[in-house]
Amino acid sequence: MSAETVDSREWVLRARPSGRPLDSDVELIARPLPTPEPGMVRVHNLVMSVEPYMRGRMGGESNYAEPYPIGEPLRAPTVGRVTGSDDPALPAGALVLHDFGWREHTLVPVGECRVLDEHGMDPAVHLSVLGIPGMTAWIGIDRIARVVPGDVVFVSSAAGAVGSTAVQLAKIRGARVIASAGSPAKVDLVRDLGADVVFDHHDGSITHQLRGALEDLGASGLDVYFDNVGGDHLEAAIRVINDHARIALCGMISIYNEATPQPGPSNLIKLIWRRARMEGFLLRDHLDARDEFEEQMSGWIRSGLVRPVHTEFGGGVAGAWDAFAGMLDGSATGKAIVPLAADGAGSSQVLGGTYSPDKEVQR
Amino acid sequence: MSAETVDSREWVLRARPSGRPLDSDVELIARPLPTPEPGMVRVHNLVMSVEPYMRGRMGGESNYAEPYPIGEPLRAPTVGRVTGSDDPALPAGALVLHDFGWREHTLVPVGECRVLDEHGMDPAVHLSVLGIPGMTAWIGIDRIARVVPGDVVFVSSAAGAVGSTAVQLAKIRGARVIASAGSPAKVDLVRDLGADVVFDHHDGSITHQLRGALEDLGASGLDVYFDNVGGDHLEAAIRVINDHARIALCGMISIYNEATPQPGPSNLIKLIWRRARMEGFLLRDHLDARDEFEEQMSGWIRSGLVRPVHTEFGGGVAGAWDAFAGMLDGSATGKAIVPLAADGAGSSQVLGGTYSPDKEVQR
Structure with missing residues (x-):
């Protein structure tokens, strides 16, 4: 495993929103990522998603999921590539799904990382129709x-x-x-x-x-x-x-x-x-059906019966908060995707359009 | 079949209530009951029930059941005794359940009459726990x-x-x-x-x-x-x-x-x-289960695991309208029962109490 330190930016929750989330509820900070301990892998994040349920976990309302802790980085479903690992089942270069989004690089416990079959598809599909x-x-x-x-x-x-x-x-x-x-x-x-x-x-x-x-x-x-x-x-x-x-x-x-x-x-x-x-x-409650789902859905995607609909929000990790607000406001068509690294963006399968702080939605 | 004419009183719907039903929405009229045609039996009604759903059928709201027609007698689940019949399956004296309540005597199509096993129980039980x-x-x-x-x-x-x-x-x-x-x-x-x-x-x-x-x-x-x-x-x-x-x-x-x-x-x-x-x-939607229900429920009643709760409203057929209003107002405990004839009342199984226009609920 490489011992170098990696610099990363990440979004931290500072205050619980009541009603519409405010910019002051979060902060984008930079910090060096330490070398992974045994049992952890380092992942370079490619794409993350923003979802409505995150609003509830920020607010800390009595809800179906634990609130995000104040002072900690936010979470989001994310696809990335392993860049540091001692685990033979998770070699460097593997495409993985995890919940440690809202940051460029991250350390993830081995048990919370799922290796993905690339299927030759846009990685973002694992956050939308296959996710x-x-x-x-x-x-x-x-x-x-x-x-x-x-x-x-x-x-x-x-x-x-x-x-x-x-x-x-x-x-x-x-x-x-x-x-x-x-x-x-x-x-x-x-x-x-x-x-x-x-x-x-x-x-x-x-x-x-x-x-x-x-x-x-x-x-x-x-x-x-x-x-x-x-x-x-x-x-x-x-x-x-x-x-x-x-x-x-x-x-x-x-x-x-x-x-x-x-x-x-x-x-x-x-x-x-x-x-x-x-x-x-x-x-x-239905995770037992995941294999059945993935088999059916990947077939439908390959045959064109199901088409992914994505909106890509620009700006990399720095644009993630605006992407979240835009998704809540209805600016996204289909899955709201935030590319976090160069090779996560530019898919040919973007049906929904792209969105950046400077432009209107493009379709 | 006896050819005599029987005098009967019955409640007729005059207007559709909006909000709380008014006395002017109905009228108690007397009319002679003709000799039953073939395919009909004459029944002397003993007890009827008043139920919340009747309010909806009076009002004629878009609902799950047909509205009661204006100018026609109201309907109610009723237990009575056959007094005139040509049908060997429905001999005079048989205890029957039908939907032609709100009247003392009635003609009922043979197909809409169900012969009851008396079980040695109060006839009103067929309108409550067994009904x-x-x-x-x-x-x-x-x-x-x-x-x-x-x-x-x-x-x-x-x-x-x-x-x-x-x-x-x-x-x-x-x-x-x-x-x-x-x-x-x-x-x-x-x-x-x-x-x-x-x-x-x-x-x-x-x-x-x-x-x-x-x-x-x-x-x-x-x-x-x-x-x-x-x-x-x-x-x-x-x-x-x-x-x-x-x-x-x-x-x-x-x-x-x-x-x-x-x-x-x-x-x-x-x-x-x-x-x-x-x-x-x-x-x-569940009438297919009636035999299973009756078998289980009659067993529980006999063993005392289920006790009928009735409130008997006095006044005979003339008291039925007040009984209905009282039921809507919450005056009834358990099933609201209206005895229509002398031998329908006075059960030892009345747990809920009795109610008449002159008295408070008695328990």
């Missing part, structure tokens, strides 16, 4: 909503990392898909992905647009709602569910930035009238 | 919430017809049971039925009392919530659910009388964090 958001969509569509051929499925935030995958998986399962997204460009993209009817949620009441979409399909109502939004989307979906509908609760981005709780849907009694099931889920 | 509310509780506990030994189960409106049965069934299934009810007498009754901790929902915030109950049990949270109330009960229950909790949505009596929709729980995101399932159900 957490892709498997989350797969669990939601197959295990929670149990989509079957002929179902009418509504996916909200369908240009997002999870939503864009959920739309494509619902089509693979033989459903008719209604989707909502947040800009004309996103609507076009989601239509390209195969959704049958797509609307912009800024173009009028969700209920009105949802009823219009059902009319376009000649459908009586929804069999499945894959919810990434909560709030008015959830209330509108409940309004038009069919008997025995299934609502997979995956995320509620509408409330992540709210400091005070918003009232919920006023029509939950329809869950009784329609004998509907609403179920929340987290990926962590 | 719709009993089977509803059984479906909710066994099929929807899937209660297993050791579960911590919360039942709201636990002195009601469904709730009082759900409490007893959850105990039979090996759960620890927390229950809420609406008066000190009801709290005592539910404790007598075997609930481990019972509180009066008037005695403070539901959340506060629920947390206290969990503390008394040394339990971390709820595994199951059997919801008969909605509103603040539902929000409070969600606040304290355990991972993988199940919420069986059976009724929302808190909103049946509201003309405008009330906001729903503001904490549905906890269904994601706790990977919880919330599911509405109606008995009609």
